Amino acid sequence: xxxxxxxxxxxxxxxxxxxxxxxxxxxxxxxxxxxxxxxxxxxxxxxxxxxxxxxxxxxxxxxxxxxxxxxxxxxxxxxxxxxxxxxxxxxxxxxxxxxxxxxxxxxxxxxxxxxxxxxxxx
Numbered sequence: 001x002x003x004x005x006x007x008x009x010x011x012x013x014x015x016x017x018x019x020x021x022x023x024x025x026x027x028x029x030x031x032x033x034x035x036x037x038x039x040x041x042x043x044x045x046x047x048x049x050x051x052x053x054x055x056x057x058x059x060x061x062x063x064x065x066x067x068x069x070x071x072x073x074x075x076x077x078x079x080x081x082x083x084x085x086x087x088x089x090x091x092x093x094x095x096x097x098x099x100x101x102x103x104x105x106x107x108x109x110x111x112x113x114x115x116x117x118x119x120x121x122x
Contacts, residue, residue: 009035009057012122013095021116022098022106034098035122036106038090045085045108050101052080059094063087 012025012035020042022034038061054063056072063070063078064087070078080086106116 015122020114023120023122030101031099032102036096037093038088038096039093042088043110043112043114044087045110046083047104047108048083050104051082053099054078055097057095057097059090059092061094061096062089064089
């Protein structure tokens, strides 16, 4: 028999310290729900074949776009449309939830030292 449990986001966030390294906490259909801790500037990148959903859980996240920026505070979300170049920036540590298809690399089409291993579960 499968055991059904809720997932406590705070508990999951307490299990890792790495920045810019999303951790999978759930799957639905072909999508993964991930948590990440962000601080500083990420690399400019895009995801050619998928949108990317950011939900700010704690702190402030600025998502820079080629011609503007969107600032997210706790409780707010933003969808970066597929193929749109973007760069997340967090002046102080920020916690986010991401929802994206399985197999999506955090740096998209850009090779970087910030590229995180994929499919890391907590």
